[in-house]
Amino acid sequence: MASGYDRALSVFSPDGHVFQVEYALEAVKRVIWKLHRYLRRWRKGQGHRCSSCEKRSAMKLQDTRITPSKLCLLDNHVCLAFAGLNADARILVDKARLEAQSHRLTVEDPVTIEYITKYVAGVQQRYTQSGGVRPFGISTLIVGFDHGDNVPRLYQTEPSGIYSAW
Incomplete structure (x- = not known):
C-alpha cells in the first residue's frame, strides 16, 4: 500500500522505504540468472570468463542475431551480466563503456574491476535521487x-546503488 508515497523518488514511507527503488527491485526479481563458474587465465594471458543466463526459446519471426544479450563486454577484461529491464541496461552499459574508454585514454591503464563497479553503482544511486x-x-x-x-x-x-564484492 503505497498510498501516495510512490509518487516521488525522495519521499520515504513511514517505515523508511523508497517505493520507487522497491519497484526497481521487483523488475530484477522477475528475471532468473546465475553465474556458474569463472575460469582461470590461460598460459598466454588470455582471460576467459564463463557466465550463463537463462536462454529463452526464440519465436519464429525473431532475429536471434540482434536480440539483446544479458552479457555485455565493457572492456577487453571486464564483463557485465544483468537481470532486469533491457532498456535500462542499455543506458547503464553505454555509460560504463564510455567511462572505461575515458579512463583508458586519460590514465593509459585499463579500469580496475572495483573502479568500474563503483562507477556503475554511483550512476544507479544518482538515479534514485x-x-x-x-x-x-x-x-x-x-x-x-x-x-x-x-x-x-x-x-x-543493486538498483539502489549498493555494491558488494563476492
Missing part, C-alpha cells in the same frame, strides 16, 4: 581480471 528520472530496474554482476593480476574479481550492484 535525481528528478525527472526513475531508478534503474536492473541488478548487475561485474566480472573480470585486473590488469597484471591473475585473481578473478566479482562484484554485484
Whole structure:
C-alpha cells in the first residue's frame, strides 16, 4: 500500500522505504540468472570468463542475431551480466563503456574491476535521487581480471546503488 508515497523518488514511507527503488527491485526479481563458474587465465594471458543466463526459446519471426544479450563486454577484461529491464541496461552499459574508454585514454591503464563497479553503482544511486528520472530496474554482476593480476574479481550492484564484492 503505497498510498501516495510512490509518487516521488525522495519521499520515504513511514517505515523508511523508497517505493520507487522497491519497484526497481521487483523488475530484477522477475528475471532468473546465475553465474556458474569463472575460469582461470590461460598460459598466454588470455582471460576467459564463463557466465550463463537463462536462454529463452526464440519465436519464429525473431532475429536471434540482434536480440539483446544479458552479457555485455565493457572492456577487453571486464564483463557485465544483468537481470532486469533491457532498456535500462542499455543506458547503464553505454555509460560504463564510455567511462572505461575515458579512463583508458586519460590514465593509459585499463579500469580496475572495483573502479568500474563503483562507477556503475554511483550512476544507479544518482538515479534514485535525481528528478525527472526513475531508478534503474536492473541488478548487475561485474566480472573480470585486473590488469597484471591473475585473481578473478566479482562484484554485484543493486538498483539502489549498493555494491558488494563476492
